Amino acid sequence: MIEVQHLTKRYGRVTAVDDLNFRVERGEILGFLGPNGAGKTTTMRILTGYMPATEGKAVVAGFDVFEQPLEAKRRTGYLPETPPLYPEMTVREYLQFVARIKIKGISSSERRGRVEDSMRRTRVDDMASRHCGKLSKGYRQRVGLAQAILHNPEVLILDEPTAGLDPKQIIETRQLIKELAGTHTIILSTHILPEVAQTCDRVVIINKGRVVAIDTPSNLTARLQGSETMYVQVDAAGQDAGALLSTLPGVVSVVPADLQGTIGGFDISSEKGRDIRRELARAIIAQNWGLLELRPSRMSLEEIFLSLTTEEQVSEKEMPHE
Amino acid sequence: MSNVLAIAEKELKSYFASPIAYIVIGLFALVFGYFFWVSLAYFIQASLQMGMPGQGQINIHTMAIRPLFQNVSVVALFWLPLITMRTYSEEKRSGTIELLLTSPLTDTQIVLGKFLGALALYALMLAVTWIHIAILFVYGNPEWKPIATGYLGLLLMGASFMSIGLLISSLTKNQIVAGMSTFAVLLLLWTLGWMTDSAGPMMQKVLSALSITDRFDDFSKGVISVSHLVYYLSFITFGLFLTAKSVDSERWRG
Numbered sequence: 001m002i003e004v005q006h007l008t009k010r011y012g013r014v015t016a017v018d019d020l021n022f023r024v025e026r027g028e029i030l031g032f033l034g035p036n037g038a039g040k041t042t043t044m045r046i047l048t049g050y051m052p053a054t055e056g057k058a059v060v061a062g063f064d065v066f067e068q069p070l071e072a073k074r075r076t077g078y079l080p081e082t083p084p085l086y087p088e089m090t091v092r093e094y095l096q097f098v099a100r101i102k103i104k105g106i107s108s109s110e111r112r113g114r115v116e117d118s119m120r121r122t123r124v125d126d127m128a129s130r131h132c133g134k135l136s137k138g139y140r141q142r143v144g145l146a147q148a149i150l151h152n153p154e155v156l157i158l159d160e161p162t163a164g165l166d167p168k169q170i171i172e173t174r175q176l177i178k179e180l181a182g183t184h185t186i187i188l189s190t191h192i193l194p195e196v197a198q199t200c201d202r203v204v205i206i207n208k209g210r211v212v213a214i215d216t217p218s219n220l221t222a223r224l225q226g227s228e229t230m231y232v233q234v235d236a237a238g239q240d241a242g243a244l245l246s247t248l249p250g251v252v253s254v255v256p257a258d259l260q261g262t263i264g265g266f267d268i269s270s271e272k273g274r275d276i277r278r279e280l281a282r283a284i285i286a287q288n289w290g291l292l293e294l295r296p297s298r299m300s301l302e303e304i305f306l307s308l309t310t311e312e313q314v315s316e317k318e319m320p321h322e
Numbered sequence: 323m324s325n326v327l328a329i330a331e332k333e334l335k336s337y338f339a340s341p342i343a344y345i346v347i348g349l350f351a352l353v354f355g356y357f358f359w360v361s362l363a364y365f366i367q368a369s370l371q372m373g374m375p376g377q378g379q380i381n382i383h384t385m386a387i388r389p390l391f392q393n394v395s396v397v398a399l400f401w402l403p404l405i406t407m408r409t410y411s412e413e414k415r416s417g418t419i420e421l422l423l424t425s426p427l428t429d430t431q432i433v434l435g436k437f438l439g440a441l442a443l444y445a446l447m448l449a450v451t452w453i454h455i456a457i458l459f460v461y462g463n464p465e466w467k468p469i470a471t472g473y474l475g476l477l478l479m480g481a482s483f484m485s486i487g488l489l490i491s492s493l494t495k496n497q498i499v500a501g502m503s504t505f506a507v508l509l510l511l512w513t514l515g516w517m518t519d520s521a522g523p524m525m526q527k528v529l530s531a532l533s534i535t536d537r538f539d540d541f542s543k544g545v546i547s548v549s550h551l552v553y554y555l556s557f558i559t560f561g562l563f564l565t566a567k568s569v570d571s572e573r574w575r576g
Contacts, residue, residue: 011575048424051573073426084421086332088339100328101425147421 001026001185007056009042016042018209029181031200032189039209040189044157048078061154077153083144087133091143094132102151122146137164158188174199231297233265235290248283250276325427329435334442350401351450357393358454361386382464391472391542398480399508405443406487407501409436414495429566444480468544475541478554482534483508485561492568
């Protein structure tokens with residue numbers, strides 16, 4: 001549905017997007033993850049036809065955004081970082097204007113129906129007669145979303161759709177995005193990591209204009225897990241639990257994580273693919289210690305993200321300057 | 323075409339949503355009324371003196387209406403930058419330009435829509451002054467044709483001013499900068515006409531090509547010349563063309 005090949009954007013001497021390649025299949029939600037200034041917004045602006053790329057190709061809904069921009073734009077809904085609202089218009093007036101410039105060949109009553117429908121779906125219908133300039137941040141964001149889905153586009157490009165919303169609104173917006181997937185192909189950018197894990201089918205991690213990783217959230221987590229790690233909390237009554245645990249078969253390393261009085265926590269890595277939970281529990285019980293906690297500890301997306309984006313920086317430093 | 327109209331309508335509505343439209347139209351009517359009163363007072367005084375036996379013919383058009391149009395053309399020069407200054411600047415500042423540029427619209431449709439919206443406001447501004455002209459028809463018997471050409475001239479000249487205004491507005495995010503720069507450029511173009519007499523033959527041609535205001539004289543006299551019509555229409559087209567190009571080049575620069 002969306003195909004990006006060798007996309008590059010330079011502003012003078014600054015390269016904002018550097019040889020980007022990825023595909024998004026129909027009905028998929030792709031998360032765009034990266035630190036601020038990584039090139040997320042620039043990529044989205046190129047895909048929506050707001051600005052041309054310096055090099056490369058982008059195809060949206062079967063149309064090249066540079067060769068056939070109008071066809072591509074007709075099939076794309078876009079929510080920019082700041083919702084593009086006219087403060088002096090009411091929500092309904094605004095959406096009617098957007099409908100006029102985006103939807104062709106339908107009767108005005110049908111157009112009104114679409115406006116009412118998109119207001120209901122984004123839950124802004126209670127503010128329909130309020131001026132856009134007087135809306136709260138959450139409502140602005142949702143009116144922006146209403147504007148993006150108004151013409152029922154095949155592709156939705158959402159630049160930080162949940163920014164500035166309160167927790168309830170965030171959950172509602174995520175739900176709405178999930179509802180939209182399937183019939184729509186969605187790219188959304190965010191720097192909120194759990195959001196990606198909850199909403200997206202696949203994640204593109206981008207840093208300094210380059211793709212660092214593309215995969216499903218669960219694969220990304222697994223891929224970065226070299227070995228299985230476990231967290232154990234033991235009340236060893238003053239004895240050295242760490243020493244004992246490291247002698248168990250299959251244990252690679254034991255790192256003390258925290259200690260409170262006689263209660264100690266340890267991060268234990270084991271050989272890959274080997275489940276040592278039973279042996280661990282048995283050994284601790286045999287010593288008559290208290291086993292307070294035993295759980296597999298997984299690398300969170302935050303850690304993956306940080307490790308990926310910092311690895312990139314390291315490898316860049318290592319590269320000799322020409 | 324429906325896209326152009328949608329944008330034009332949006333533009334016109336947004337003028338009326340803020341105090342801009344009311345202030346621009348209201349104060350223009352006030353200033354027009356003042357000039358109207360001054361011209362008429364002068365005409366009445368002159369006609370009283372000339373009405374003596376043995377004096378020549380007097381004509382309300384040459385003595386009152388033409389000078390009135392001349393004055394109003396200068397007022398338009400002060401007024402129109404206020405109408406065009408926000409067209410692009412405001413959209414760029416607030417980010418709504420992102421909506422227009424990612425909608426299935428061409429740059430030309432956007433420019434034409436904005437131009438027609440501004441032109442409609444200007445036309446309304448002129449239409450309000452017909453009240454004064456109507457008074458002349460009630461109490462006198464002026465010729466309607468030179469008045470009509472005068473208004474046509476005002477509209478064309480104003481439209482040319484506005485095409486410059488749009489171009490300048492497309493270059494900045496700041497309305498005030500757009501307004502002041504437009505005003506300065508228009509003032510310069512106006513005063514260029516004054517230098518035509520003292521300039522050399524070559525320079526004279528250049529200056530007269532740039533002089534938007536000089537061409538208005540003939541319209542106020544009641545003359546519609548094809549060359550003037552073509553001049554104004556090409557000036558407007560060129561201005562709008564440059565505006566569309568300026569928006570396009572902005573995309574490349576990012």
